Amino acid sequence: MVDPTINTLMNKYKMLYLCSTTNAVLKPPYSLSMSLLVKLGGVNLRLILSALTAFISVCFLLVSCGRKPVSFTPDERKVADSIVRSAHGIDSLASLQKRLEGEDNRLGSVIALREWGKALRNESRFEEALNVHSKGQQQAEAIGDTLEWVQALNNIGTDYRRMGVLDVAQEYHYRAWTLSEECADTSFTAKKNRAISLNGLGNIYMTLGNYERADSALRLALKVEQQLHSTLGQAINYANLGSIFEHRGQIDSAWVYYRKSMALNTEAGSTLGISLCHTYFGSLYKESRQYDKATEEYETAYRLMKASKDEWHALNSLIALADIYHTTGNDAKEMEYLGKAKAIAERIKSPEHLTEIHTLYYKHYKRTGDYRTALSSYEQATVLQDSVLNMEKVNRIQNTSLNIERNRQAREMNEARHKLEQERATRYVGFAILGAVLLALSGVLAIVLYTNRLRRRSHLVLKRLSALRENFFTNITHEFRTPLTVILGLSHDLQDAETEAVRESARTIERQGKGLLTLINQLLDISKIKSSVGNPDWCNGNITAHLTMIIETYRDYARSRNIDLHFLAKEAVEMDFVPDYVSKVMNNLLSNAFKFTPEYGKVSVSVWRESNCLFLDVADTGEGMDKETLSHVFEPFYQAETDARNIGTGVGLALVKQIIDAVEGSITVESTVGKGTTFHIHVPIHNDSKRDMGITTIDNSPLLPENETTPADSEGEDSQCHLLVIEDNRDIAAYIGSLFADRYAVSYAANGREGMEKALNLVPDLIITDLMMPGMDGLEVCRQVRGNEIINHIPIIVVTAKITEEERIKGLEAGADAYLAKPFNADELRTRVEKLLDRHRHLRDKFSNSADTDKEQKLTDVERHFLAKVVDFIYQLLDKRHLDVNTLADKLCMSPRQLHRKLVAITGDSPATYMLKIKMQRARNLLETKPGLTIENIADRCGFEHTPNFYSAFRKMYGVTPMDYRRGIGI
Structure with a gap:
């Protein structure tokens, strides 16, 4: 009956990977030695702890409500940290703290007390650490430094956890976590304090066996450490979560988390973390009965901690080794390690470890038959266990947890109630504002309706005036074009004059006349676009192909100027566009680009699609424009005043801007003097036009479209x-x-x-x-x-x-x-x-229906020569009785298919039909000139083997039989 109880206690107090890097200080309400806590018993201990807990809560509330936090700058904290970090060893830290306190360096004194207490704790001098951290908490509270205050709370909580006073430790960690949540500071240290508080609470819940609450707290701590990218902090929490999985019997998950912890500890170079991970590995090997591997892991852990002064953590490895040797029956080794562990635990006054040690003594003596000594060890383990954690303490911790949860829920309810009241008040105010706004909107609507009526009247008047002005403008520009046409024609004729001066003058007149005509055309285009004269010729098709053709017209000019013209189209784009608009925009932009780009420069055009927009860039490496010119670049007739060459934009870019605006697009320009100019255009892509240009989408293959249709011989x-x-x-x-x-x-x-x-x-x-x-x-x-x-x-x-x-x-x-x-x-x-x-079809029709003389007149010399050859070969083959389409094609050095296409194109007749016509012409000639020949002879000479076939063909061609035809001509 005794064995299971002791095993349960051992599992419950198996040392976990506790946070050893806390950075906080808070005044402890009490400082009791561990020996006093062990000696106190029953009602006295419970009364003292209850009173102290109440005192902690009251002090905390008074301080948190009445003190305003003091903020030190990061630089001040760095200076103080560097001063404290320069001291090494407990004695150095103690003397440094006294000096800083004497110099009234309060922040430095608090930090020195924090590090001094941690150094004492690392050497397992817990009572001294508690006293030092208590003093640090008092000074942090006095200066109102929230960050150091929270670190003090966490440090004192950790001290009490090492001493086995878990209920008091829980209070301190919870207070630290509450302060961290309420603090608005988002610095690294503030977030680290929150993670340490959660880690401490998680360890306490895990010791009590409340693994669900422990898992929640530890995962929150792990999330904060991941946000801080703290390698060591993550390693600690992974190890703690692995312990939860181990206690639940989920060994595979425990292995995963322990190995993550080992990897992170190795990366951080933490000897303590690596040692504890080896202890955890040994525990898992032990549970799977791999005792050799477990012993090896425990030995490695002890070897790493042996040189350290952290005897509290070193006890874990010693007790684990004693336990594994007990399990494997190596009594000598077991007693050796138990003796070492007992000496250390008594020296540092650790009741948790002493409980485990006396439990192992009990198991050893029971197995060896020394029941008297075994009973004594069991009684000592029970007394020590009661000093650490009895049912009263467990209940008090659980009640504290419930109170914490209830307080949190009450706070949330109050916040929700307050929020609801605020929403109601806001709703009432909103209704009042809405009524006032509606009333104001009604007035505004009445005013708007009235002003719209006035505006509509004004708009109609302005529209009439604009129509009159633009009609006049259109008519006058058309009038300009008539004399310009005459001027250009005469100037072209004058260029054939004998005198060079006259020719040069004529070329100058023609050049200036063409420039003026271009300007007139652009002004007319602007007028049309602005006044919406006529409907734009929208069509749907491949705008990329249209742009390609426009670019091709500039290739020769670019080569003549030694300018590299580059066109890049990422894909074929199907969309609605006005071909005339596209031509005018591209011609103006490219003309400007070539005009200002020097020899061996570059002009590039890029077009691509993004979502439902077409983007087009026209860039050059020309002279560029200054900021003043850029601001007026789309204004008609603007000229840069400071430009020595008096370069003006004319109306070309104004026309481009007008066109882009008309299609609901936008155009911008970037330019750097001496480097070049880039125009950026983007227009929306629509596919609403019913007029289809039939432009197919082209893939990126290097071949032409494989839609060739090759007719067969039919x-x-x-x-x-x-x-x-x-x-x-x-x-x-x-x-x-x-x-x-x-x-x-x-x-x-x-x-x-x-x-x-x-x-x-x-x-x-x-x-x-x-x-x-x-x-x-x-x-x-x-x-x-x-x-x-x-x-x-x-x-x-x-x-x-x-x-x-x-x-x-x-x-x-x-x-x-x-x-x-x-x-x-x-x-x-x-x-x-x-x-x-159609012309060729009409010629064929007339050829087939007209007389021979008319036919000859309608054919070209080349066609007459070809048909003469065809007729000659037909007569030759008739004489040899070998007339057929294939033989005739061979004679003409053509394929039957070529002959068919050629004859059909010229005469409209297939080769067979044309040969039949030639046969009938020969038959008619023989009937007219050879009266001595019989009808049978004539049929034979015309290539007919059967006379009835000849009769039928002749009647079909001329409407009479051969005999009737001969009688009709009087032969």
């Missing part, structure tokens, strides 16, 4: 119009192709050489080609197409960024049927393609 597919797009820029190629993909078959080629191969293979109805391409350019494509008999009939449209008259004339001379400048208008390109295809 009449149905060959009857569909086929377009070939030759363009090295995949975005523009996809854009062009997408304009016609819903009506025609479209093929793509990335350069001129590939385009020629596909043109010969497909014989398309129309070719759209770029001018500037790697390898074979667009002009060479035109020349080779016109020089090839198979495809020389195909219409060609050249689309390019080269927009000078000279380049356009070169393109037309090379054989282009149309010449469009980038960025082209989609409707214009569609119209050009439709007109060219």
Whole structure:
């Protein structure tokens, strides 16, 4: 019956990893020696402790209510700490404290008392430590230093815990925690004080076996230590939480927390922490009956603590070693360590350790059969246990905890009640204010309605005046353009004069006239945008492709100026936009960028999408602008007064600002003199326009879009119009192709050489080609197409960024049927393609329905020559009786498919139909010129094996039989 009781007591008082780094001082209401507490018994002890507890509470409340905290600066605290830290050893700290107290350095004296008491406690001189910390608490209270006061409370609580007076220790730690919660200080020391208070309370609850409350307090302490990034503080709390798991029998979790503690202690270099972790490891090994490993861990722990003067912690390792040797039956070792432990525990007067030691003596003597000595040891353990913690103390601690909880709940209820009353008062005041506001709003609303009526009348008058002014402005700008057109035309003609002076004057007139015309056009644009004349031509499509075409128009100019033009588009963006607006904005910004960028500079354009906004940057490495110019950059006709070159912004940037505002966007500018300028534009992305430009989304693959349709050798597919797009820029190629993909078959080629191969293979109805391409350019494509008999009939449209008259004339001379400048208008390109295809369709229709003479007149020389060759080969093959489509194609050095596409494009007839027409023409000629030939002979000469087939074909072609035709001509 005795054994379980003693084991329970041992488990309850197994030493935990207690906080040994507290930094607080508070006046203790009493200072009793441990020997006196042990000797006092029964009612006397209970009465004294109750009275002292009450006295603590009263003193604490009086002090906390009546004293205002004094705040020392961090620098003052650092100075005092450095002075105290320079003293080493108990004697040095004692003499330093007396000197500081004599110098009236009160803060330094409090800190010296704190560190002096801690040094005494570390050497297990608990009574002396308690006296020193009590004095420190008195001085901290006298100067009203809250931080040192809280540290004193925690230190005294720790002293009493080491002495085994847990109920009093609880009071001190709780008071320290309450002060920390109520204090507004958020410094490191204030937060550390709170963590130490929670740690002390957690250890007390754990000793009592209240693991739920202990776990809550210790986890709060751990959270604070983590916020402070305190390695040692975290190690302490991880170890304590591991002890809770061990007591609950959750060994795996205990291992996890103990190992975390060991890692943190190792990082902090704490010998005490490492030693205690080895003790905890040994305890877990013992529970799993791994006694060798447990002994090794205990020995390691004792070896680390042996050189330390902290005998109180060293006792843990000695008692653990004695216990493990008792378990393994090594009586000699057990008695050796018990003797050492008993001597130390009696010297430092630790009833907790003496209780465990006498309990182990009891177990040893009981096992060896010395029951008299065993009974004596048991009685001593029981007396010591009662001095540390009897049921009266346990109940008092639990009652104190309940009172703490009740006080906390009462405080929360009072706060809630006070808050409710405040909310009610606020609600009543709010209702009153709301009524007054509503009344005021009613008056304001009446005034607003009246002023709006007046404003509406004024607005209508101003609108009429504005319309009159803007109509006049629009009309006068149109009037300017008529004489300017005449001036530009005459100046161009004068440039052909023989005299150089006249030519130079003509060029000057043309240059100034073009500048004036540009200015007039921009003023007209501003007028249109401002007055909302007409509806903007909104369309939906790939704005990235449109921007790409605009940038391409500046490539040649950039190369001629040795300027690096860089364009970066992160992705294809589908959105509503006005192509004319985009062109005007980009042309103005790029013109300005090139105007002010010197040779070997750089102009870059970037466009990307973020959320529902399109962002566009135009940057240059030009001269830049000063702050004065930047503030007026979007004003029409502004010129920088201090600029020696008299650089003016004209109306271009004003037009850009007007356009961006019209589409609900924004434009800003950054500039540094001598480094360059960057314009930032962002506009909202909408997709509401019903007019679709048909621009497809382009992926990031290096290939052209794989939507090529290759017709097979069938009449149905060959009857569909086929377009070939030759363009090295995949975005523009996809854009062009997408304009016609819903009506025609479209093929793509990335350069001129590939385009020629596909043109010969497909014989398309129309070719759209770029001018500037790697390898074979667009002009060479035109020349080779016109020089090839198979495809020389195909219409060609050249689309390019080269927009000078000279380049356009070169393109037309090379054989282009149309010449469009980038960025082209989609409707214009569609119209050009439709007109060219319609013209060829009309020519084919007229060819098939007109007489031979008319046919010859409608064909070009190249087409007449080709058809003559076809007819000659047909006659040759008829004579040899080998006429068929494949043989005819071989004779013409063409594939049957090429022959089919070529004949259909010129005549509108397939090869079979065209050969039949030639046969019928020959038959009619023979009927007219060879009366001696029979109908059967004529059918044979015309390639018909069966005469009935010849009769049927002739009647279908001419409406009469061959015999009737011969009779009709009188043969």
